[in-house]
Amino acid sequence: MLVKTFGSALFGIEAITITIEVNIDKGIQFFLVGLPDSAVKESQQRIEAALNNKGYKYPKQKVVINMAPADIRKEGSAYDLPIAIGIMAASGQINTEMLDQYIIMGELSLDGGLNPVKGALPIAIKALQEGFRGMIVPRENAAEAAIVDELEVYGAESIDQVVGFLNNELLLERQKPGIDEDFNQSINNYEFDFADVKGQENIKRALEIAAAGGHNAILIGPPGSGKTMLAKRLPSILPPLTLEESLETTKIHSVAGLLGRNNALVRVRPFRSPHHTISDAGLVGGGTYPQPGEISLAHHGVLFLDELPEFKRSVLEVMRQPMEDRIVTISRARLSVDFPASFMLIAAMNPCPCGYYNHPDQECVCAPGQVQKYLNKISGPLMDRIDLHVEVVPVPFKDLANRSTGEPSSIIRERVMHARKLQEERFKGHPKVFANAQMSSKMLSQYCDIDDTGRSLLKNAMERLSLSARAYDRILKVARTIADLDQSGSIRSEHLAEAINYRSLDRETWGM
Numbered sequence: 001m002l003v004k005t006f007g008s009a010l011f012g013i014e015a016i017t018i019t020i021e022v023n024i025d026k027g028i029q030f031f032l033v034g035l036p037d038s039a040v041k042e043s044q045q046r047i048e049a050a051l052n053n054k055g056y057k058y059p060k061q062k063v064v065i066n067m068a069p070a071d072i073r074k075e076g077s078a079y080d081l082p083i084a085i086g087i088m089a090a091s092g093q094i095n096t097e098m099l100d101q102y103i104i105m106g107e108l109s110l111d112g113g114l115n116p117v118k119g120a121l122p123i124a125i126k127a128l129q130e131g132f133r134g135m136i137v138p139r140e141n142a143a144e145a146a147i148v149d150e151l152e153v154y155g156a157e158s159i160d161q162v163v164g165f166l167n168n169e170l171l172l173e174r175q176k177p178g179i180d181e182d183f184n185q186s187i188n189n190y191e192f193d194f195a196d197v198k199g200q201e202n203i204k205r206a207l208e209i210a211a212a213g214g215h216n217a218i219l220i221g222p223p224g225s226g227k228t229m230l231a232k233r234l235p236s237i238l239p240p241l242t243l244e245e246s247l248e249t250t251k252i253h254s255v256a257g258l259l260g261r262n263n264a265l266v267r268v269r270p271f272r273s274p275h276h277t278i279s280d281a282g283l284v285g286g287g288t289y290p291q292p293g294e295i296s297l298a299h300h301g302v303l304f305l306d307e308l309p310e311f312k313r314s315v316l317e318v319m320r321q322p323m324e325d326r327i328v329t330i331s332r333a334r335l336s337v338d339f340p341a342s343f344m345l346i347a348a349m350n351p352c353p354c355g356y357y358n359h360p361d362q363e364c365v366c367a368p369g370q371v372q373k374y375l376n377k378i379s380g381p382l383m384d385r386i387d388l389h390v391e392v393v394p395v396p397f398k399d400l401a402n403r404s405t406g407e408p409s410s411i412i413r414e415r416v417m418h419a420r421k422l423q424e425e426r427f428k429g430h431p432k433v434f435a436n437a438q439m440s441s442k443m444l445s446q447y448c449d450i451d452d453t454g455r456s457l458l459k460n461a462m463e464r465l466s467l468s469a470r471a472y473d474r475i476l477k478v479a480r481t482i483a484d485l486d487q488s489g490s491i492r493s494e495h496l497a498e499a500i501n502y503r504s505l506d507r508e509t510w511g512m
Helices: 043-053 080-090 120-129 139-145 159-166 201-213 227-232 243-255 280-284 313-317 320-325 370-375 397-401 409-426 441-447 452-464 471-485 493-500
Strands: 002-011 014-025 030-033 062-068 102-104 134-138 152-156 217-220 302-305 327-331 336-340 344-349 388-391
Touching: 002 080, 002 120, 014 080, 014 120, 030 043, 043 080, 062 080, 080 102, 080 159, 102 120, 120 134, 120 139, 120 243, 134 139, 139 152, 152 159, 201 217, 201 227, 201 344, 201 388, 201 409, 201 471, 217 227, 227 302, 227 344, 243 336, 280 313, 320 327, 409 471, 441 471, 452 471, 452 493, 471 493
Parallel strands: 002 102, 030 062, 102 134, 134 152, 217 344, 217 388, 302 344
Antiparallel strands: 002 014, 014 062, 327 336
């Protein structure tokens, strides 16, 4: 008897429906074809043990299973459940009437229980697009899949519940559809708040500008000056995730298997902080069967690289194109997948190997030229993509001992959101531009016009401070953001002056 069940395969953050054809005939052999990997091939042993332990019969006949399309690689243990259901239906133990209406996914344990799988959300989206009535998944994946409102999603804890449901002997409770009721409240829940920061008002200001314009920033300062503490609080002043952004981010985290059991939706902007020993593939994504890297997991959020010069140069260089294109394309011989990568880069570093160059109290012990050699570990093209260079100095004792709290993140965020609304209006005719940091050189002449006084100030600054030519565009973009925060339609001299202060590493005298 021939029976078909339906599962799904993941490619990037998209899903492809897989038809699982099961045929039982005379004989005793087991064949599994259709380009399965080792984990899929091992499903026979898991299925046989699960069925026997639940009191069902595993057919002692010739079983042929084809996973179509046969030219697409199938990987992972998520096909255990649809294969097992297909075998039981082909052997007459399950009613086949509803099999073509549901996508079925789940990993079987030997006692017949169901373990969670990756990518439930993109699979559910694809199921709805292809006209399926619903999905049957492990209980832990049900809330995630039910984000797709129009799809019937049923969560099961074991294979006997699925069998009972398909035979109309057991009613599984449909997972409550829709977005979590507390989404609007939870999008503002952040563990870290700028109110906890003592002093460092100039650094807070720089991070507010970075958040308002979507600018990349680098924090340079001695150990213990608060670089990491400040960077961790940046997501709390970024605009809340929209529902569209949340769904897109959730798809990436779902494919990577990073959603917790109780987290159906990514509600707050991601903050990713990989260690400096990370590989190229770990950062941008890759592998034999491509998986998203840290820059994709930071999509719509913040990627924080602490101790930037300690990262391998090759790892940092592979970030350059994704920072511009905001997408990562990973190509293999048989396939090519795209992962979104629209993130803010916040980097931190010591000013020199000993950490005390330009320190107000301690003397730097680095040899002549060693500071510049340390800075040269970061390439010019990468530094060219960082708009704000912020010098962080240690907090004085009087500020640390002050019991008063600083300005909370909620108030700073209001200013940031107002500036972002101005940019949204400004860039309505540019669908791929959402913030000032993404403006092209052509757009600068249209949106960043300065008067003669400002032009004279910028000319003098570039000559006296030995600023590089590449700093020109960056200064204009940052000045435009500062003007937006000031609710000014034009860029004034004071906006340019503040923007010029954020180009420390472009000065030829730095590190000399």
